[in-house]
Amino acid sequence: MTRLEPGAALPAQEYAVTRADLVRYAGASGDFNPIHWSERVATHVGLPGVIAHGMYTMALAARAVSTWTDDATVLELGCKFTQPVVVPDDDIGVVVVVAGTVKSVEDGRATLALEVRSGEQKVLGMPRAVVVVDG
Amino acid sequence: MAVDPSIVGRSFPRTRPYPVTEERLRTFAAATGASWEGGPAPATFPIVLAFEAMNAFLEAEQVELRRVVHGEQRFAYERPVVPGDVLTATLSVASLRQIGGNDVIGTRSEVHDERGALVCTASATLVHRGEQ
Numbered sequence: 001m002t003r004l005e006p007g008a009a010l011p012a013q014e015y016a017v018t019r020a021d022l023v024r025y026a027g028a029s030g031d032f033n034p035i036h037w038s039e040r041v042a043t044h045v046g047l048p049g050v051i052a053h054g055m056y057t058m059a060l061a062a063r064a065v066s067t068w069t070d071d072a073t074v075l076e077l078g079c080k081f082t083q084p085v086v087v088p089d090d091d092i093g094v095v096v097v098v099a100g101t102v103k104s105v106e107d108g109r110a111t112l113a114l115e116v117r118s119g120e121q122k123v124l125g126m127p128r129a130v131v132v133v134d135g
Numbered sequence: 136m137a138v139d140p141s142i143v144g145r146s147f148p149r150t151r152p153y154p155v156t157e158e159r160l161r162t163f164a165a166a167t168g169a170s171w172e173g174g175p176a177p178a179t180f181p182i183v184l185a186f187e188a189m190n191a192f193l194e195a196e197q198v199e200l201r202r203v204v205h206g207e208q209r210f211a212y213e214r215p216v217v218p219g220d221v222l223t224a225t226l227s228v229a230s231l232r233q234i235g236g237n238d239v240i241g242t243r244s245e246v247h248d249e250r251g252a253l254v255c256t257a258s259a260t261l262v263h264r265g266e267q
Contacts, residue, residue, distance in 0.1 A: 015168060028166035030186045033200050041201050045264055054205035055182050059167040062178040066169075074178040078209030080260075125207075129178075 004069065004110045004133055010100035013064040017052050017085065018093030025056045039089065047084060054081035057096060057123060061114050064098035065129045068112070072131040075109060080125030085118045094118055108133060138196060138231060138238040138263060146227040147195065150187045152249065155220040159183075175215030181222075182208070185244040185257040188226035192242065198263055206239065206260035213253050221249040229258070236265030 022036045031053055034041040042050050058079060065074065087094050096118050103111040114127035155176065163180055164171035171177065193200055216222070223246070230241035239262055246255040 021166070021168065025166045028163045030183055030190070033203065035201060035204070045202055047204075054208065055179055056167065058208060059177065059179045063167060063169050065178070071174065073175070073215055074210075074212060076209070076211050077178050078207075080207045081205050084204075
């Protein structure tokens, strides 16, 4: 576990996302919006292609938080979905990178500012988590 | 078709009780490439409840799901979700703005356990894209 001290940089976590992952996530989450599996529908409604569920990307951010904090209890989690994560129709998919910084630690809680990128682009706006810390 | 502004402030019927089983947590975690081996649910798991409430809301308002993109999501947790919980979600519409032909709908789904205690509040902004 990374020590949660104010200013500490949290080691970036990389996750690959493929179309198959999106199909699986649709089933597990109950979000069957076709923009997450149909190129035809996605482009018809003006999207650049099939995009990952925002909640899939947020789940990856939560995975990173879990890794950094040794599964600390999460009190708050939030973000804006500012850029779509376009997932190509191949076996490689797209890589999402989750980095973070400890903003503050006080009153038994740590606030983590995250940075979530796909390629050069930040895909989440102001992703942030507040977790319980011991001591 | 634009969403009727009179929905702001309205609450929708709570979702049917959802039993949180170990199998469901394992499946949800696996769907994001993680593994669940006991303990509390992954942090974003309450979205399963919130989605059920959102789908019912979109259907009631005749909003086409394919025209909706998720704009923002916030969770505030009172306690983690654990296996054995039986949860329901109640959605209310917090705000509606119409910007450039799109409806920006602010929703708030409160997730309660079987004793009626609040477990988590999931606030979502849904962007309903107008016909271009």
